Amino acid sequence: MGIAVSSWSMAQAVSRAGGLGVVSGTALDSVIARRLQDGDSDSSIRRALKAFPDQGFAALALDRFFIEGGKKVGVPYLLLPKFSLHPGEFASKFLVAANFIEVWLAKEAHDGLIGINFLEKVQLATPASIYGALLAGVDYILMGAGIPSEIPRIIRELSRHEATKISIDVENATMKYFLSFDPSIISGGAETVIGKPQFLAIISSHALAAYLNRDEEVRPDGFIVEGTSAGGHNAPPRGNTPVGADGQSQFSSKDDADIVKVKATGLPFWLAGGYSTPAKLQEAIAAGAIGVQVGSIFALSFESGITEALRVQILEKITSKTLNIVTDPYGSPTSFPFKYAELEETISDTEEFSSRVKLCDLGYLRSVVEKPNHRIAYRCSGEPDKTFFFKGGTEGATKEKKCLCNALMANIGMPQVRPSGYEEAPLVTLGSDLSGEEALLELYPNGWSAAQAFEFLMM
Numbered sequence: 001m002g003i004a005v006s007s008w009s010m011a012q013a014v015s016r017a018g019g020l021g022v023v024s025g026t027a028l029d030s031v032i033a034r035r036l037q038d039g040d041s042d043s044s045i046r047r048a049l050k051a052f053p054d055q056g057f058a059a060l061a062l063d064r065f066f067i068e069g070g071k072k073v074g075v076p077y078l079l080l081p082k083f084s085l086h087p088g089e090f091a092s093k094f095l096v097a098a099n100f101i102e103v104w105l106a107k108e109a110h111d112g113l114i115g116i117n118f119l120e121k122v123q124l125a126t127p128a129s130i131y132g133a134l135l136a137g138v139d140y141i142l143m144g145a146g147i148p149s150e151i152p153r154i155i156r157e158l159s160r161h162e163a164t165k166i167s168i169d170v171e172n173a174t175m176k177y178f179l180s181f182d183p184s185i186i187s188g189g190a191e192t193v194i195g196k197p198q199f200l201a202i203i204s205s206h207a208l209a210a211y212l213n214r215d216e217e218v219r220p221d222g223f224i225v226e227g228t229s230a231g232g233h234n235a236p237p238r239g240n241t242p243v244g245a246d247g248q249s250q251f252s253s254k255d256d257a258d259i260v261k262v263k264a265t266g267l268p269f270w271l272a273g274g275y276s277t278p279a280k281l282q283e284a285i286a287a288g289a290i291g292v293q294v295g296s297i298f299a300l301s302f303e304s305g306i307t308e309a310l311r312v313q314i315l316e317k318i319t320s321k322t323l324n325i326v327t328d329p330y331g332s333p334t335s336f337p338f339k340y341a342e343l344e345e346t347i348s349d350t351e352e353f354s355s356r357v358k359l360c361d362l363g364y365l366r367s368v369v370e371k372p373n374h375r376i377a378y379r380c381s382g383e384p385d386k387t388f389f390f391k392g393g394t395e396g397a398t399k400e401k402k403c404l405c406n407a408l409m410a411n412i413g414m415p416q417v418r419p420s421g422y423e424e425a426p427l428v429t430l431g432s433d434l435s436g437e438e439a440l441l442e443l444y445p446n447g448w449s450a451a452q453a454f455e456f457l458m459m
Helices: 008-017 028-037 044-049 055-065 089-107 123-135 151-159 206-212 259-263 278-286 308-319 350-355 385-390 404-411 435-443 450-457
Strands: 021-024 114-119 140-144 164-167 178-181 198-203 222-226 269-272 291-293 325-328 338-341 367-370 376-379
Touching: 008 021, 008 089, 008 114, 008 450, 021 089, 028 044, 028 055, 028 089, 028 404, 044 055, 044 089, 055 089, 089 114, 089 123, 114 123, 123 151, 123 164, 123 178, 140 151, 140 222, 151 164, 151 198, 198 206, 206 222, 206 259, 222 259, 259 269, 278 291, 278 450, 308 435, 435 450
Parallel strands: 021 114, 114 140, 140 198, 198 222, 222 269, 269 291
Antiparallel strands: 164 178, 325 338, 367 376
16 A cells, blocks of 8 residues: 555555555654654564574664654655665665565564565565565565566575575666665575565556466465556556546556456465455455455555644545545656545645656666667666656656656655645545445444454454
8 A cells, every 4th residue: 555554554454454454564664753853753664673683784774864853844765775786785785774674563462464565666676675565574475567477586585595586677778687685685594494485466457367377486475456447557448448537647447456366376366356344254265265455444544654734634525425536647757647636735736746846766667678789777767857868768757747756645645745845745545446345434434443444443
């Protein structure tokens, strides 16, 4: 769910209630760095760091980012180095530590199941992030937004504390590119006994299920089959008219996975996207699913990482039947359709969007590009046009692009502040099916906890 909306506290609450609590693994290094700069008011990060195997690095991380009492209002957050094919040691170690912290806190003081969700698109973060989650004892690793065929091998190698590598998608590549990661950079890490977590591939088609099931090297332990009503990024429409008259991505039956064919793989699967009610859960089980993956009703729970102001605004709009969910075919720098809620004072508003000066200073969705001189560049269609074109980007590719990285950080109350005084605005992603939220509001007009959302599903 975006960046840290599915935070450790929400994942823990779901797990304690009996479900699989899943934390978002996207941009966790920035999340942890900003929580420290905000003063770590509940001491949770410092508590988790005391359990991190590399205590020398834990002290270094605190020295770099922790501000007693929090940074002053209006002062920008200190940034981390952007991801690259050849990351510095501090950046890699901090990425390991950040993922360790989030999973460790989610698992603290209970024996329920905890998973972490990664984006295949953010390849440059994958190995170090997985290792951090493994060190904390993560039970499930989930990955979508691509074809995660290398992840089972990477998990096996890192579980043995072995060096690993991941092939990197590089535009215009004349050779193969890899990112290498050696877990020995974490002092004391090899002394941690790591179990074998389950790996679930998030897919949207039965064809991808068959492809990943073809041999043991790439086979996951199960699938999460995500439908087109799911929030966040969706797979591009397969129909002849990908964009409708309303300017939104237009899906058809061609975009629905054949559940019978997914079931035929013999692997367990969960259904996602529009499965937020007890009736839909039973429908999924009747179809052969183990269960369902549900996002939006938990994103709107009390434990959600979303700011209180945004949560209240969304619930009020759902109550008044005025909430509009947009499936934007152009807004994401990934060029995948992206779902978000139309809300005041967010970049879903045309005026708010147009007032923002383009800037790419987080860079999680950058593409790696090989230039004609064979040098590597990192390009994002959400960056300034001049910079994008200098790196070989095509005319028109930046049109309507939204900076999801900065907007999703703003969703959780950690917006960057610019020297001009401009504060980055949010953009809230939700699924387009609101039946679960509407039913919960009838039960809990003033909002609900993650445990109450879980209990509702199990009715």
